[in-house]
Each structure stands twice: as structure tokens, then as C-alpha cells.
Amino acid sequence: MLPKISVVVPVYNVENYLRRCIDSILKQSFQDFEIILINDGSLDNSGKICDEYSQKDTRIKVIHKKNARVSAARNDGIKLARGKYVSFIDSDDWIESDMYKEMINKAEKLDLDLIMCDFKKKSTDFEDKRTQPIRAGYYSKSDIRNELFKCLIMFEDIQLPPTISNWVCLYKLELLKTHQLYYDEEIHYCEDSLFGSKVMYHAGSFYYLKNHHYYNYFYNPNSTTNTYNEKKWNSYLKINERLINFFGKSTEYDFSRQIKINMLFFTLNALSQIKYSHIDAVERLNMTRKIMYHPKVSDLFKDFKLPNVSWKMKVIVLLIKFKLVRVYSLILKNNKSN
Known part of the structure; x- marks a missing residue:
């Protein structure tokens, strides 16, 4: 049975x-x-x-x-x-x-x-x-x-x-x-x-x-879940690609905004994880720049209305949108030291 x-x-x-x-x-x-x-x-x-x-x-x-x-x-x-x-x-x-x-x-x-x-x-x-x-x-x-x-x-x-x-x-x-x-x-x-x-x-x-x-x-506080690595970012990009291929073709509902917000979530997630990486300030800045200038990140801001989040989060999103890498890194540094 x-x-x-x-x-x-x-x-x-x-x-x-x-x-x-x-x-x-x-x-x-x-x-x-x-x-x-x-x-x-x-x-x-x-x-x-x-x-x-x-x-x-x-x-x-x-x-x-x-x-x-x-x-x-x-x-x-x-x-x-x-x-x-x-x-x-x-x-x-x-x-x-x-x-x-x-x-x-x-x-x-x-x-x-x-x-x-x-x-x-x-x-x-x-x-x-x-x-x-x-x-x-x-x-x-x-x-x-x-x-x-x-x-x-x-x-x-x-x-x-x-x-x-x-x-x-x-x-x-x-x-x-x-x-x-x-x-x-x-x-x-x-x-x-x-x-x-x-x-x-x-x-x-x-x-x-x-x-x-x-x-x-x-919850294991020593887990690698909260740290950035290239493989993780590539997985995020693949998920975004799969979402477009599957939900972008739906005739039942327009999922395009959710797909963009999902890409924004992964971008925010990857950027926040950089502060836990055991690297020097220059490499951290380069990693931040690489993410902000990625074509998928640039694409998500085309005809994109800011999501319903706190003003502090909106500031972070705008820093990403306008690729203000050094300003973002400075904020990240200050938040890390607090």
C-alpha cells in the first residue's frame, strides 16, 4: 500500500x-x-x-x-x-x-x-x-x-x-x-x-x-547564507532569467513589475552581503560597482516606479538607480561601524 x-x-x-x-x-x-x-x-x-x-x-x-x-x-x-x-x-x-x-x-x-x-x-x-x-x-x-x-x-x-x-x-x-x-x-x-x-x-x-x-x-549565525560570493550572484541572475522566461509569457496576469522588484531584491541582498565579505575596502568598492553597473540592474529601472517602502530604503534604491557607488559604500561603511 x-x-x-x-x-x-x-x-x-x-x-x-x-x-x-x-x-x-x-x-x-x-x-x-x-x-x-x-x-x-x-x-x-x-x-x-x-x-x-x-x-x-x-x-x-x-x-x-x-x-x-x-x-x-x-x-x-x-x-x-x-x-x-x-x-x-x-x-x-x-x-x-x-x-x-x-x-x-x-x-x-x-x-x-x-x-x-x-x-x-x-x-x-x-x-x-x-x-x-x-x-x-x-x-x-x-x-x-x-x-x-x-x-x-x-x-x-x-x-x-x-x-x-x-x-x-x-x-x-x-x-x-x-x-x-x-x-x-x-x-x-x-x-x-x-x-x-x-x-x-x-x-x-x-x-x-x-x-x-x-x-x-x-538558524545558524555562522552560515554562509549572509555572505556574498560570485556563485550566489549568478544564481540570482539565473532566477531572474527563469522568471522572465516562465512568468513573462503568462496571459493570465502581468508579472513584469514583480519580476523587476525581484531583481531589485536580489540586488539589495547582494550589496548588503558585501559588508560581510572578508575583503579590503577597494575590492568591496569594485564588487559594489560591478553589481550596480550590471545590465540586469540597469534594465530594472526602466519605467520603474519606486516600491512602497520606507524613505530610507527609497534612498538606497535611488543610489543604486543612479549608480552612486561611493556614496552607497560610505553609507554601508557607516552602518557597519554603528
């Missing part, structure tokens, strides 16, 4: 956190699931831990492969999944015991294509409950078009879309397979954004379990 949920867990060098993650799945009050552990070329004991769990529980399957990053690992999971629904969990995170029970009950009752809950951002010394600025409850296809297409790629205030955190979602596998919805394996940063937007675009029904914080996202 096929499981109701396939839980896909990409695994890479997480020996200190992996048991917590797997145990939280096994302790679910809903037990009709399979766990697909994709060991993505781990160099520590993560692979051994995966095998240890698979020997104890036949619902756990382990795939060992050469490192190909998280997008490829999740795609492997989608292809191997046998459940009616599929869920993605990052291997250093964990979930509350009733997460799948509450989500699958709602999903099956309403025959949902997509359901989403909220999460808690947690570290050793803090907990921050996160929620999305959209209403709770059921969305039909027309509701998705009328209420969510306007923030499918990016909110007007330069915030990522509601589905940015793929791990708080439960996806109907049939929807993914029918529309060939997979992660772009050339993109290694912010890959959730593109995937989530495309899934919501195709979804015929959606439910938001607002203020149900079932997922625990482990």
Missing part, C-alpha cells in the same frame, strides 16, 4: 543535527509516510546515520550520491516519491509532532493541491515566530488568481512571496508530475523562491494554516 506522504530530506554534513530531524518525523502523530534520505555526498558521519535509521524502519529509504547540491537532491526525492503528497525538510531542522496530521487531514478533506503552515526561526538563544501577510484559510483557483498572483513572485514592499519556505508546504505529487515542476539544478541559492512561485501558479487549490507554527527552522 502506498504511503500518504513522502518526506524528502536532503542530507549534507549534518551529523550533529540529523538525528533530531529524523526523530521528529518518526514521532509524528500521523504515521502513514515514507522518508527518503538523500545523502548528497556527505563527508562526515551523516551517511552512516542515514543507514542506521533505514535498518530500523522499513519506511526509510536512503540514497547515497555524489554532491550535487540541494536542488538536485530534492528532485531525486520527487522522482522516487510514492506518496499522494510530498514534503521537504532540511536536515538541520525539525517538525512538531502534529504537523503532518493537521496538514494531511485538511489536504484530503478539501482535495488540496497545496497546503502551507507557519514556522519558528530558532537558534540556541532565541525563537522568532514567522507568518505570512496573507489571509488564513482556503483559496480556490480564482482566489489564487485574485489574491495571490499579485504577490506570487514578490510583494510590493520588496519581500519574498508566501511560498518562499518550501519546507512548510505539503504538495500534491500529481500536480508536480503533471506540470513537470522540479527544482532548477543550475540554481543553488534561493531555489525555493522560483519553485514555490511556479507551483502556486499551477495550483487549483490552496490552504494556509496561518499561525500554526509546526516547522522549526534552525
Whole structure:
């Protein structure tokens, strides 16, 4: 008999956190699931831990492969999944015991294509409950078009879309397979954004379990997420290109402004990350100049009305628009020293 949920867990060098993650799945009050552990070329004991769990529980399957990053690992999971629904969990995170029970009950009752809950951002010394600025409850296809297409790629205030955190979602596998919805394996940063937007675009029904914080996202302050590198910027550019190719052709809705705001978000993100890079002032200035003068950054300001943000943010956006590199760098330096 096929499981109701396939839980896909990409695994890479997480020996200190992996048991917590797997145990939280096994302790679910809903037990009709399979766990697909994709060991993505781990160099520590993560692979051994995966095998240890698979020997104890036949619902756990382990795939060992050469490192190909998280997008490829999740795609492997989608292809191997046998459940009616599929869920993605990052291997250093964990979930509350009733997460799948509450989500699958709602999903099956309403025959949902997509359901989403909220999460808690947690570290050793803090907990921050996160929620999305959209209403709770059921969305039909027309509701998705009328209420969510306007923030499918990016909110007007330069915030990522509601589905940015793929791990708080439960996806109907049939929807993914029918529309060939997979992660772009050339993109290694912010890959959730593109995937989530495309899934919501195709979804015929959606439910938001607002203020149900079932997922625990482990925040590691030493992560490279907040630091700039060339590969990250290239991923941002590829996402922008994919958005244009996919959503730019839509006849249902004009996504052009959201695509531009998305490019602005990535530009702001990359520029802010430069201050965390371990480089000297001259190189930092050159990196800033390279981003501001990039053709994609210049293009976004053509016939572009400033977004609905604070005046301080508008000043930053104008500095980028008019390529005032030294003024921006001076502000960055002052903010860093404060």
C-alpha cells in the first residue's frame, strides 16, 4: 500500500543535527509516510546515520550520491516519491509532532493541491515566530488568481512571496508530475523562491494554516547564507532569467513589475552581503560597482516606479538607480561601524 506522504530530506554534513530531524518525523502523530534520505555526498558521519535509521524502519529509504547540491537532491526525492503528497525538510531542522496530521487531514478533506503552515526561526538563544501577510484559510483557483498572483513572485514592499519556505508546504505529487515542476539544478541559492512561485501558479487549490507554527527552522549565525560570493550572484541572475522566461509569457496576469522588484531584491541582498565579505575596502568598492553597473540592474529601472517602502530604503534604491557607488559604500561603511 502506498504511503500518504513522502518526506524528502536532503542530507549534507549534518551529523550533529540529523538525528533530531529524523526523530521528529518518526514521532509524528500521523504515521502513514515514507522518508527518503538523500545523502548528497556527505563527508562526515551523516551517511552512516542515514543507514542506521533505514535498518530500523522499513519506511526509510536512503540514497547515497555524489554532491550535487540541494536542488538536485530534492528532485531525486520527487522522482522516487510514492506518496499522494510530498514534503521537504532540511536536515538541520525539525517538525512538531502534529504537523503532518493537521496538514494531511485538511489536504484530503478539501482535495488540496497545496497546503502551507507557519514556522519558528530558532537558534540556541532565541525563537522568532514567522507568518505570512496573507489571509488564513482556503483559496480556490480564482482566489489564487485574485489574491495571490499579485504577490506570487514578490510583494510590493520588496519581500519574498508566501511560498518562499518550501519546507512548510505539503504538495500534491500529481500536480508536480503533471506540470513537470522540479527544482532548477543550475540554481543553488534561493531555489525555493522560483519553485514555490511556479507551483502556486499551477495550483487549483490552496490552504494556509496561518499561525500554526509546526516547522522549526534552525538558524545558524555562522552560515554562509549572509555572505556574498560570485556563485550566489549568478544564481540570482539565473532566477531572474527563469522568471522572465516562465512568468513573462503568462496571459493570465502581468508579472513584469514583480519580476523587476525581484531583481531589485536580489540586488539589495547582494550589496548588503558585501559588508560581510572578508575583503579590503577597494575590492568591496569594485564588487559594489560591478553589481550596480550590471545590465540586469540597469534594465530594472526602466519605467520603474519606486516600491512602497520606507524613505530610507527609497534612498538606497535611488543610489543604486543612479549608480552612486561611493556614496552607497560610505553609507554601508557607516552602518557597519554603528
